[in-house]
Amino acid sequence: MKPLSIKDIAKKANVSITTVSFILNGKAEKMRISQEMIAKVEKIIKELGFKPNQVARSLRTGNTKTIGLIVEDISNPFFASIARLIEDKAYKHGYKIIYSSTENNLDKARGLIKMFKSRQVDGYIIAPMVGMEEDIRELLTDRTPVVVFDRNLPGLEVSSVLIDNVEGAFLATQFLIQKGKKNIAFVNVDVEVKQIKDRFTGYEKALKASKIKADPNICKLIPFSNTAEETTNDLIDFFTANPQIDAVLFGTNYLAVRGLFCFKEMNKKIDKDFKVIAYDDHDIFQLHSPSISAVEQPTEEIADQVISLILKGLTISESFEEQQLNKVVLSSRLIER
Amino acid sequence: MKPLSIKDIAKKANVSITTVSFILNGKAEKMRISQEMIAKVEKIIKELGFKPNQVARSLRTGNTKTIGLIVEDISNPFFASIARLIEDKAYKHGYKIIYSSTENNLDKARGLIKMFKSRQVDGYIIAPMVGMEEDIRELLTDRTPVVVFDRNLPGLEVSSVLIDNVEGAFLATQFLIQKGKKNIAFVNVDVEVKQIKDRFTGYEKALKASKIKADPNICKLIPFSNTAEETTNDLIDFFTANPQIDAVLFGTNYLAVRGLFCFKEMNKKIDKDFKVIAYDDHDIFQLHSPSISAVEQPTEEIADQVISLILKGLTISESFEEQQLNKVVLSSRLIER
DNA sequence: TGCTTTTTATTAAACGGTTACATTAATGAT
DNA sequence: ATCATTAATGTAACCGTTTAATAAAAAGCA
Numbered sequence: 069m070k071p072l073s074i075k076d077i078a079k080k081a082n083v084s085i086t087t088v089s090f091i092l093n094g095k096a097e098k099m100r101i102s103q104e105m106i107a108k109v110e111k112i113i114k115e116l117g118f119k120p121n122q123v124a125r126s127l128r129t130g131n132t133k134t135i136g137l138i139v140e141d142i143s144n145p146f147f148a149s150i151a152r153l154i155e156d157k158a159y160k161h162g163y164k165i166i167y168s169s170t171e172n173n174l175d176k177a178r179g180l181i182k183m184f185k186s187r188q189v190d191g192y193i194i195a196p197m198v199g200m201e202e203d204i205r206e207l208l209t210d211r212t213p214v215v216v217f218d219r220n221l222p223g224l225e226v227s228s229v230l231i232d233n234v235e236g237a238f239l240a241t242q243f244l245i246q247k248g249k250k251n252i253a254f255v256n257v258d259v260e261v262k263q264i265k266d267r268f269t270g271y272e273k274a275l276k277a278s279k280i281k282a283d284p285n286i287c288k289l290i291p292f293s294n295t296a297e298e299t300t301n302d303l304i305d306f307f308t309a310n311p312q313i314d315a316v317l318f319g320t321n322y323l324a325v326r327g328l329f330c331f332k333e334m335n336k337k338i339d340k341d342f343k344v345i346a347y348d349d350h351d352i353f354q355l356h357s358p359s360i361s362a363v364e365q366p367t368e369e370i371a372d373q374v375i376s377l378i379l380k381g382l383t384i385s386e387s388f389e390e391q392q393l394n395k396v397v398l399s400s401r402l403i404e405r
Numbered sequence: 406m407k408p409l410s411i412k413d414i415a416k417k418a419n420v421s422i423t424t425v426s427f428i429l430n431g432k433a434e435k436m437r438i439s440q441e442m443i444a445k446v447e448k449i450i451k452e453l454g455f456k457p458n459q460v461a462r463s464l465r466t467g468n469t470k471t472i473g474l475i476v477e478d479i480s481n482p483f484f485a486s487i488a489r490l491i492e493d494k495a496y497k498h499g500y501k502i503i504y505s506s507t508e509n510n511l512d513k514a515r516g517l518i519k520m521f522k523s524r525q526v527d528g529y530i531i532a533p534m535v536g537m538e539e540d541i542r543e544l545l546t547d548r549t550p551v552v553v554f555d556r557n558l559p560g561l562e563v564s565s566v567l568i569d570n571v572e573g574a575f576l577a578t579q580f581l582i583q584k585g586k587k588n589i590a591f592v593n594v595d596v597e598v599k600q601i602k603d604r605f606t607g608y609e610k611a612l613k614a615s616k617i618k619a620d621p622n623i624c625k626l627i628p629f630s631n632t633a634e635e636t637t638n639d640l641i642d643f644f645t646a647n648p649q650i651d652a653v654l655f656g657t658n659y660l661a662v663r664g665l666f667c668f669k670e671m672n673k674k675i676d677k678d679f680k681v682i683a684y685d686d687h688d689i690f691q692l693h694s695p696s697i698s699a700v701e702q703p704t705e706e707i708a709d710q711v712i713s714l715i716l717k718g719l720t721i722s723e724s725f726e727e728q729q730l731n732k733v734v735l736s737s738r739l740i741e742r
Numbered sequence: 743t744g745c746t747t748t749t750t751a752t753t754a755a756a757c758g759g760t761t762a763c764a765t766t767a768a769t770g771a772t
Numbered sequence: 773a774t775c776a777t778t779a780a781t782g783t784a785a786c787c788g789t790t791t792a793a794t795a796a797a798a799a800g801c802a
Contacts, residue, residue: 071522071547073788084752089790100749119523123469124788126460127757134503143489145482152480152506159505164524166471166503168496169489186456187501210408328692352689355665410758421782426760437779461758464787 072118080116081109088113092120126188131386135378136184137167138177139195139218146321146348146367147195150217153371154193161379163190172259172292174199181207190385191378196221198260211391213381217374219263227381227394229373233263233347236363236400237270240317240345243361243402245278247343249315251286255303255327256319258289267319267347286310290323299323303330314342321348321362328356349403359405366398373398409455417453418446425450429457463525468723472715473521474504475514475531483658483685483704484532487554490708491530498716500527509596509629511536518544527722528715533558535597548728550718554711556600564718564731566710570600570684573700573737574607577654577682580698580739582615584680586652588623592640592664593656595626604656604684623647627660636660640667651679658685658699665693686740696742703735710735 074092078085088109090099096106112118126132135158139147155165166189170177174197181203184192191213196204201221207214208226217229244252254271256264268287275282288306290299303326307313318324324346331338338344338358346353346362353360373396384391411429415422420442427436428446449455463469472495476484492502503526507514511534518540521529528550533541538561544551545563554566581589591608593601605624612619625643627636640663644650655661661683668675675681675695683690683699690697710733721728 075788085789086752086791093790099751102750105750119519121464121788122524123460123463125790127458127464127759127787128789128791130757132460141489142479142492143482143486145480145485148482148485149480151504152478155479155505156508164503164505164520166501167488168492168501171493182456183501186459188458188460325688325692332692332694351662352692355662355669355689355693357669357694412758422759423761423782424780430760436781439780442780458758462760464758464789465760467787
């Protein structure tokens with residue numbers, strides 16, 4: 069049985085499809101459709117439970133009321149919770165989200181943008197990876213609203229919602245220094261993103277501020293492509309080789325979790341003589357014995373800002389005005405445990 | 406600058422749009438378009454980077470190559486990881502996912518189905534909630550492929566991928582009994598879903614098998630609407646009031662995490678005298694000291710089965726055949742820690 | 743009354759593809 | 773030479789909306 073169309077409604081109400089369309093879109097008043105007519109048609113629409121075909125509508129109007137969300141991995145708790153908040157807020161404004169994970173694969177990422185384009189998504193929310201610059205720039209010249217978050221790409225002028233990673237890492241490192249630590253290791257993931265480098269900068273800055281000289285030997289980069297087990301093993305090797313380390317700052321929550329596994333396996337106690345702090349919080353850190361301090365990223369605020377920027381961009385693009393550049397930088401919060 | 410259309414390609418190649426369309430859709434051979442023509446047109450398409458407008462295509466063909474995913478909460482690790490796997494596999498078959506969280510709100514859930522319908526999604530993957538029966542039945546009579554997973558609804562004949570919850574809870578309880586426990590509490594979430602009841606059934610069954618009589622006083626239901634803090638407090642009250650409890654089975658990983666917070670706050674040791682086991686695993690359980698046993702759900706296999714069922718349904722519906730009913734039940738695995 | 747203005751509703755052209763059907767040119771059969 | 777067949781491409785209808793343009797009827801006004 070074919071789904072209802074505006075034609076069926078029109079026939080049933082004995083009016084033209086235009087009238088129905090006007091009523092559906094709240095343009096009835098403006099088009100001076102009589103109240104009785106409106107009431108009559110609306111009754112029929114409700115009775116039959118008619119919902120206009122969004123695909124046809126999109127074809128005609130050019131907008132799909134859909135936002136494309138591209139992240140590294142939707143199952144990562146950070147992205148998952150952002151995705152949830154974004155979806156919720158977008159929904160309230162009549163937008164739906166199509167998501168995709170790049171898995172840090174540039175070809176897939178670029179393919180996704182192409183695919184989203186062919187599906188005419190109205191706007192893009194992207195946690196970008198190196199190599200996407202040109203594709204994003206292309207979107208911008210088409211006046212498509214784009215908001216990047218979590219990371220940005222050097223030389224790319226696009227609206228963004230970022231965390232002050234220098235500050236966060238600075239606070240975390242300072243915290244360890246205040247606890248009297250001298251040999252503070254820094255463990256980070258090895259990807260070419262400013263965000264990641266900033267964390268290192270913050271770490272260095274805090275050391276310098278306290279006149280501690282940074283030791284490159286206790287700064288460890290873990291390949292992104294590592295499996296969980298490989299990472300744990302790399303960390304075991306690292307900490308075994310550097311017993312002088314008396315504190316560690318982990319650059320991501322994922323790495324810190326691996327670190328905890330590593331310490332468990334090594335039977336290495338976390339206590340006043342060996343401190344651990346993580347960038348990006350996680351339930352585990354609160355529950356762990358002893359509990360682990362962390363730099364918390366304001367997930368909800370990130371989602372809020374992202375969605376409000378994209379919605380702003382969307383209304384701007386509807387009115388054919390020029391897109392504006394908005395750069396939001398949020399602070400992270402040190403949770404001392 | 407307006408995006409390219411098939412007309413632009415046709416003009417450039419000096420052919421009709423039909424020819425271009427045939428070539429785009431791989432029907433060139435069947436339509437006996439000459440090789441030189443094909444080569445010429447394909448060259449132009451590649452040069453200009455033309456991608457056909459999927460919206461127009463959808464309007465004409467009636468399928469959007471889109472699957473709607475409805476879960477309770479996309480940020481829940483279980484659903485997030487399923488979402489990731491499903492997206493990945495769907496992508497490989499040319500399908501995209503639109504997702505939404507019901508937040509256990511029936512009105513929202515039903516609204517989502519309506520919205521997905523109006524967007525003409527080709528198929529539905531749903532972790533359903535009570536009250537959606539009629540909406541799902543409607544989809545089925547329209548011959549739309551639907552696969553439910555994680556839970557099913559009584560009286561609803563739809564393809565499903567489920568876990569044997571009776572078995573899982575049985576194994577978990579049996580494990581505690583074998584450790585010599587006599588007063589085994591059961592903590593679960595208070596929602597009207599068979600899945601949840603099954604876990605209780607498994608618990609009861611194991612007790613009965615060992616001739617332990619179940620004590621309703623140490624079976625606790627936590628309201629779904631609780632905040633995390635409320636849950637922790639409820640649990641503290643519960644365990645304080647029932648000091649005789651020597652082991653607990655938590656019905657969901659989320660509740661078990663709350664339980665761990667509760668025990669931490671109560672200063673209650675988890676050891677050979679007080680055992681804890683969780684339904685559905687979580688990184689935290691492995692890392693916790695002591696580590697927590699759990700019943701692990703086979704996420705990847707669930708995703709595999711779900712996607713393969715939905716793809717099967719999708720090809721069936723393309724060929725206008727009758728949809729078949731497939732019921733897959735997977736086992737969960739006891740992880741003893 | 744005859745003309746303009748306002749009110750109310752309709753007609754028809756898009757939007758960008760797909761595809762049944764029509765057309766033309768070339769080849770083959772008789 | 774004539775007609776049927778096949779190869780290769782084009783024409784136009786259609787998918788379900790939105791919306792500019794227009795028409796018809798009612799009202800206002802001299």
